[in-house]
Amino acid sequence: MKKLLKVALVAVCMVVAGNFAKAQSKIGYINTNQIMEQLPEMKTLQTQMQAYQKTFSDQLATMSTELQSKGQDYEAKRSTMTDASRTATESELQDMQTRITTFRDNAQKQIEAKSNELLKPLTDKLRAAIQAVAATKGYAYVLDSSQIELIVSPAGDDLGPAVKAKLGLQ
Template sequence: MKKLFKVALVAVGMLFAGNFANAQTKIGHINFNKLIDMMPETKTIQTTMEAYQKTFIDQLTTMNNELTTKGNDFQKNQATMTDAVRSAKGTEIQDIQKRMQDYQNDARQKVEQKQQELTKPLIDKATTAISAVAKEKGYAYVLDSSQVSLLVSPDADDLLAAVKLKLGLK
């Protein structure tokens, strides 16, 4: 009987401890990508990035045209070329291909850096607003529902509406 009482006491204690822990930890969620897409700065960043990428695309197009022209010329006149000229032209074409590949890799890195540079203030602004709303509403954790698949989530814990209001978005 004494043992049964101790087990019951421990079970009741665990039940209260579980309810106490639940009462203190609120978890919310927000679709971070959706929030970023709603912000007006996103459109400006996209326009800027498209213009920035176009400069690299134009240069690559010019290089590709040069490669095509020299490649066609090489194939057309290959039979009449001396070995030295054929070797020089082949090396020139390989050099253009290598320059294109290097330029493409460099362009990709520069575009990624520019993207990060432009989006960092936007991400910081959104993160600050989410933190402020979470603090105001008493949330200990806020999950990014665009990265995590939430199988069950009550509507009341979605912070998107509150953060939109905080940022002044419609």
């Protein structure tokens, strides 16, 4: 009976010790935005995105200018127009406003999609470097400090310098 009790006690202690060891997983953190900004490819990407956005903003400016000029022309001639032509012009101006709004919404979606497409290789590269450093240093979890506020963050758990070194940044 005493042997059975001792074996059971040892088994319970081993299970508790095993769970305690699992609970001691290392957690690190990194500011991914800061590192992304330092990547040399980011400057090229920003230039490409500015050029891409400019094509939409130029078209939007042209459309807005056309709407303004037609609106001013309508206001100037409104009192001399017939009811039918006034209704037709108002309908045309409303249609132009709708097209501008639709164009702006679609442009925003296309810009966001293009940004995600261009950023994907950089984020994949950064993620691979973070995973390699975390595996090397024995970290089970790595938090992104640019996404959450860390109240307590010991410098020893900051993987930023190691990831920068892995990516060849200073």
